[in-house]
Amino acid sequence: xxxxxxxxxxWIPIVGGLLVLVVGDRRAALARWLALIVSLLAFAVTxxxxxxxxxxxxxxxxxxxxxxxxxxxxxxHLGVDGISLWFVLLTSFLTVLVVxxxxxNVQTRVAQFMAAFLIMEGMMIGVFCALDAILFYVFWEAxxxxxxxxxxxxxxxxxxxATIKFFLYTFLGSVLMLVALLYLYFHSSNSFDLLVYQxxxxxxxxxxxxxIAFFVAFAVKIPMWPVHTWLPDAHVEAPxxxxxxxxxxxxxxxxxxxxxxxxxxxxxxxxxxxxxxILLSLIAIIYVALVAIxxxxxxxxxxxxxxxxxxxxxxxxxxxxSVAIEGSIIxxxxxxxxxxxxxxxxxxxxxxxxxxxIKAYGGVANVMPIFAALMMLFAMGNVGLPGTSGFVGEFMxxxxxxxxxxxxxxxxxxxxxxxxxxxxxxxxRAIFGGIVHPEVAALKDLDAREMLVLGTLAxxxxxxxxxxxxxxxxxxxxxxxxxxQMAVSKIPA
Amino acid sequence: xxxxxxxxxxxxxxxxVLIMACVVLLADLYLGERLRDVAPVLTVLxxxxxxxxxxxxxxxxxxxxxxxxxxxPFTNVAELFSYLAVLMVVLYSRRYLLDRGIYRGEIYVLLLxxxxxxxxxxxxxxxxxxxxxxxxxxxxxxxLVAFNRDSLVATEAGLKYFVxxxxxxxxxxxxxxxxxxxxxTLELRHIAAALVNVTSSNLILVFALVFIVAGIAFKLGAAPxxxxxxDVYQGAPTVVxxxxxSAPKIGAFALIIRLLVDGGYGMLESWQQLFIALTLVSLxxxxxxxxxxxxxxxMLAYSTVGHVGFLSLGIVAGTEAGFASAFFYTIVYVLMSLxxxxxxxxxxxAGFEAxxxxxxxxxSQRKPWYAFLMLIIMFSMAGVPxxxxxxxxxxxxxxxxxxxxxxxxVIGVLMAVIGAFYYLRVVKVMYFxxxxxxxxxxxxxxxxSATLSINSLALLxxxxxxxxxxxxxxxxxxxxx
Numbered sequence: 001x002x003x004x005x006x007x008x009x010x011w012i013p014i015v016g017g018l019l020v021l022v023v024g025d026r027r028a029a030l031a032r033w034l035a036l037i038v039s040l041l042a043f044a045v046t047x048x049x050x051x052x053x054x055x056x057x058x059x060x061x062x063x064x065x066x067x068x069x070x071x072x073x074x075x076x077h078l079g080v081d082g083i084s085l086w087f088v089l090l091t092s093f094l095t096v097l098v099v100x101x102x103x104x105n106v107q108t109r110v111a112q113f114m115a116a117f118l119i120m121e122g123m124m125i126g127v128f129c130a131l132d133a134i135l136f137y138v139f140w141e142a143x144x145x146x147x148x149x150x151x152x153x154x155x156x157x158x159x160x161x162a163t164i165k166f167f168l169y170t171f172l173g174s175v176l177m178l179v180a181l182l183y184l185y186f187h188s189s190n191s192f193d194l195l196v197y198q199x200x201x202x203x204x205x206x207x208x209x210x211x212i213a214f215f216v217a218f219a220v221k222i223p224m225w226p227v228h229t230w231l232p233d234a235h236v237e238a239p240x241x242x243x244x245x246x247x248x249x250x251x252x253x254x255x256x257x258x259x260x261x262x263x264x265x266x267x268x269x270x271x272x273x274x275x276x277x278i279l280l281s282l283i284a285i286i287y288v289a290l291v292a293i294x295x296x297x298x299x300x301x302x303x304x305x306x307x308x309x310x311x312x313x314x315x316x317x318x319x320x321x322s323v324a325i326e327g328s329i330i331x332x333x334x335x336x337x338x339x340x341x342x343x344x345x346x347x348x349x350x351x352x353x354x355x356x357x358i359k360a361y362g363g364v365a366n367v368m369p370i371f372a373a374l375m376m377l378f379a380m381g382n383v384g385l386p387g388t389s390g391f392v393g394e395f396m397x398x399x400x401x402x403x404x405x406x407x408x409x410x411x412x413x414x415x416x417x418x419x420x421x422x423x424x425x426x427x428x429r430a431i432f433g434g435i436v437h438p439e440v441a442a443l444k445d446l447d448a449r450e451m452l453v454l455g456t457l458a459x460x461x462x463x464x465x466x467x468x469x470x471x472x473x474x475x476x477x478x479x480x481x482x483x484x485q486m487a488v489s490k491i492p493a
Numbered sequence: 494x495x496x497x498x499x500x501x502x503x504x505x506x507x508x509x510v511l512i513m514a515c516v517v518l519l520a521d522l523y524l525g526e527r528l529r530d531v532a533p534v535l536t537v538l539x540x541x542x543x544x545x546x547x548x549x550x551x552x553x554x555x556x557x558x559x560x561x562x563x564x565x566p567f568t569n570v571a572e573l574f575s576y577l578a579v580l581m582v583v584l585y586s587r588r589y590l591l592d593r594g595i596y597r598g599e600i601y602v603l604l605l606x607x608x609x610x611x612x613x614x615x616x617x618x619x620x621x622x623x624x625x626x627x628x629x630x631x632x633x634x635x636x637l638v639a640f641n642r643d644s645l646v647a648t649e650a651g652l653k654y655f656v657x658x659x660x661x662x663x664x665x666x667x668x669x670x671x672x673x674x675x676x677x678t679l680e681l682r683h684i685a686a687a688l689v690n691v692t693s694s695n696l697i698l699v700f701a702l703v704f705i706v707a708g709i710a711f712k713l714g715a716a717p718x719x720x721x722x723x724d725v726y727q728g729a730p731t732v733v734x735x736x737x738x739s740a741p742k743i744g745a746f747a748l749i750i751r752l753l754v755d756g757g758y759g760m761l762e763s764w765q766q767l768f769i770a771l772t773l774v775s776l777x778x779x780x781x782x783x784x785x786x787x788x789x790x791x792m793l794a795y796s797t798v799g800h801v802g803f804l805s806l807g808i809v810a811g812t813e814a815g816f817a818s819a820f821f822y823t824i825v826y827v828l829m830s831l832x833x834x835x836x837x838x839x840x841x842x843a844g845f846e847a848x849x850x851x852x853x854x855x856x857s858q859r860k861p862w863y864a865f866l867m868l869i870i871m872f873s874m875a876g877v878p879x880x881x882x883x884x885x886x887x888x889x890x891x892x893x894x895x896x897x898x899x900x901x902x903v904i905g906v907l908m909a910v911i912g913a914f915y916y917l918r919v920v921k922v923m924y925f926x927x928x929x930x931x932x933x934x935x936x937x938x939x940x941x942s943a944t945l946s947i948n949s950l951a952l953l954x955x956x957x958x959x960x961x962x963x964x965x966x967x968x969x970x971x972x973x974x
Contacts, residue, residue, distance in 0.1 A: 025861075067960075068958075068960060069884070069959055069960045069963055070960055070964060071817075071888075071960070071963040071964050071966075071967045072887070072888065072891060072963065112861075134887065137878070138878035138879055138883070139878075141877055141878045141883070142877070142878045142879045144877065145868075145872060145877060148917075148920075149924060152921065152924055152925045153857075153924055153925060159925065160921055160925050163925075164914075164917055164921065167913070167917060168910065168913065168914060168917075171877075171910050171913050172907075172910045175906035175907070175909060175910055176903070176906065178887070178890065178906060179890065179894070179899065179902050179903055179906055182887075182890055182891050182894045182902065183894055183899060185891065185894075186894065186895055
């Protein structure tokens with residue numbers, strides 16, 4: 001069982017998704033229940049990954065390696081370490097919540113909707129587990145197809161524009177990565193193994209070119225300024241569940257790519273171009289946060305805030321400090337919970353009012369007190385208030401950055417202030433104050449299903465904020481290993 | 494037994510197909526209208542029989558008929574795939590032809606003769622036999638394109654194809670004659686040996702190569718020799734278009750392997766340059782012009798030009814792995830276009846061709862299963878994993894990077910992104926647009942529908958386990974250099 005846990009984590013949702021597809025849209029209730037069972041089962045098989053994880057080693061665990069395409073020397077090679085483990089769990093966990101949260105508010109083509117999410121779950125887990133370059137790329141690209149359909153079929157009015165933009169942006173980003181991976185193949189004595197790439201000596205020019213190819217792929221996905229413009233469009237048009245997966249998991253893949261590919265494979269180029277990455281991260285933290293303040297659309301606001309928060313993540317990577325990198329990973333995890341929760345909260349409002357315009361709200365707290373309380377918690381997490389998960393990650397990143405260069409830390413810290421301003425202002429306008437619109441007065445508070453979803457996320461936000469030790473324990477050894485690895489130049493003497 | 498007939502058994506599949514083509518012709522002539530179904534059934538049996546005969550010849554190699562024909566792994570594998578391609582066309586064809594009143598036995602006879610032409614090209618080891626195979630294929634194709642003689646567009650397409658095709662054959666023949674003049678032999682292996690003593694700057698040789706490459710490029714549909722392709726693809730009855738995009742491409746690929754690799758590998762550097770140019774122009778022209786198309790058949794025609802550009806990347810690499818990946822790409826392309834045109838066949842009905850992209854509007858609501866299949870086909874053509882189209886591109890990129898042409902691979906991937914746009918547009922109209930009110934019913938056709946399902950799902954299944962097919966193609970190219 002243990003030996004093929006990762007395969008189960010990947011293939012149970014995919015096969016389950018196909019089954020849901022077979023059930024068909026006409027039997028919507030059955031499709032929903034089957035989807036829930038599959039997602040729970042998929043979550044259940046990822047739990048032993050955590051309980052059986054050895055925190056004392058940076059080596060890959062639960063490895064599987066089978067020849068897949070022998071003609072091209074491609075292997076079906078999977079494994080997790082401290083860096084990827086949390087994202088596997090996050091993905092399987094959030095998919096359960098996504099299925100529950102879409103229970104009522106998706107009424108058209110239900111089976112196709114659920115199937116798309118389940119299949120996508122398997123592919124996303126595949127990205128986090130793949131240790132073969134081509135396998136990684138296959139999952140990375142294949143994931144676009146379900147997301148393309150989710151935005152395009154169940155999205156808002158401008159969904160076609162948004163989804164084609166999303167697809168082409170990310171596709172363009174990733175094809176260059178493919179060229180880089182193929183190039184690496186010939187410099188690592190014909191291997192596609194990502195772990196072998198990590199020990200392949202490379203000259204500076206080659207490293208720089210590979211870094212740039214990777215950078216394009218990952219920067220689009222994260223997204224980093226200035227290639228972030230697809231994200232607000234995609235978020236605004238995507239259905240709630242699509243936004244949740246996009247913000248909570250897909251954005252993390254770009255960051256994960258930096259950790260798994262860029263930093264260990266081309267460390268010298270990473271050092272050399274760190275200034276650029278830090279610059280772009282700071283622009284995301286400061287400028288994009290300012291852009292977020294002026295948004296009228298709640299989803300757009302949270303989308304821009306996501307970009308700003310991912311700025312902290314990339315900043316943490318490129319100061320090459322273990323505290324900062326650990327902070328970045330915690331920040332990714334925390335953002336996975338909080339952004340998911342923020343989008344779900346907006347979804348709750350949207351389901352009732354069918355608008356996301358902040359001006360249409362005001363005084364929601366009067367009629368939806370439980371909702372307001374929960375959203376308050378997530379807003380505080382988004383701000384980075386101590387006691388919530390948002391604080392831990394951002395604090396560690398700033399702390400780590402300060403040791404390297406105080407100026408970076410000071411600039412990054414201003415992001416905490418702007419973050420507070422856009423989040424709290426949104427909250428004040430939408431939730432507090434008196435009731436202006438009669439529609440708001442008629443709102444009903446959360447039902448049990450919504451409470452379950454948001455309550456679970458609230459619990460994790462608090463848990464990670466108050467007691468981050470178990471999360472950090474998993475990450476620690478692998479990050480230490482990564483930092484040690486990066487300190488050694490790979491340029492052949 | 495005299496030397497001429499030594500190993501004559503190597504030609505058994507060709508002989509079988511020839512005899513059976515005549516049998517189908519006569520049987521159909523005497524059985525007439527009522528028993529028309531005999532012709533396709535016999536054709537299917539012919540193909541299955543040929544597959545069995547070829548299967549028994551696996552592992553043998555050598556030449557026969559005094560070096561006119563050769564048997565090697567490539568011959569066997571390419572012939573098997575050609576049978577498969579023709580088989581799919583036959584399975585798709587019946588209702589479409591019936592609806593248009595052109596369900597006649599001759600079409601199957603012509604398909605078999607065209608197949609025979611492909612087989613001779615694939616197994617040709619002599620300029621003469623290769624040219625004969627090519628002409629047999631081409632003449633059958635001209636007749637097939639104009640098969641619906643009452644259709645103005647089809648007749649025009651047929652004539653256009655004939656004039657341009659004859660020109661291309663002429664170019665190729667002229668190139669061959671120069672090669673013969675230079676080396677004094679028609680047999681490819683002797684040509685290869687004779688070319689060792691010829692410097693690559695020899696003007697006659699350069700002329701010969703240019704003409705031969707131009708002829709091949711025409712048959713393949715590589716830009717700038719692609720101008721016949723959109724008109725012919727659009728004008729021909731869709732069954733014929735389906736065929737044009739299948740087995741003949743394997744034949745055209747065989748021209749490269751036989752003429753340029755078996756015969757002219759010593760001149761690799763000379764013709765490699767030509768192929769780099771062809772690749773670049775095809776990639777750019779095919780993918781950019783396809784964006785502007787409103788007619789799906791034309792779009793697929795330009796996409797063919799783009800695909801030829803991609804497969805030529807493998808040829809440019811000039812290594813065994815490169816040829817193998819180009820062959821793999823060819824096979825995958827054949828499977829994809831069979832499915833793509835098969836879809837058009839299936840959605841068409843009497844008096845209506847589902848050939849505009851708009852005809853696919855809202856297909857996911859009218860017929861979700863077909864929309865899903867078309868989704869797989871389009872993503873496969875775009876080269877998005879987990880479909881087999883991705884591995885085809887992967888293999889050629891890998892080969893071309895191995896040969897040191899990283900910049901070509903970069904251009905290739907960028908063109909793949911542009912290509913993704915117009916394939917996505919088809920997915921877009923199927924899934925995101927509402928059906929047009931005037932779009933009529935989809936005619937039930939269980940037979941073609943099952944064929945299409947298998948064909949399209951194969952693209953997905955081969956995408957998840959591409960290993961065996963790729964290994965098969967690599968086996969075909971073993972020792973080709």
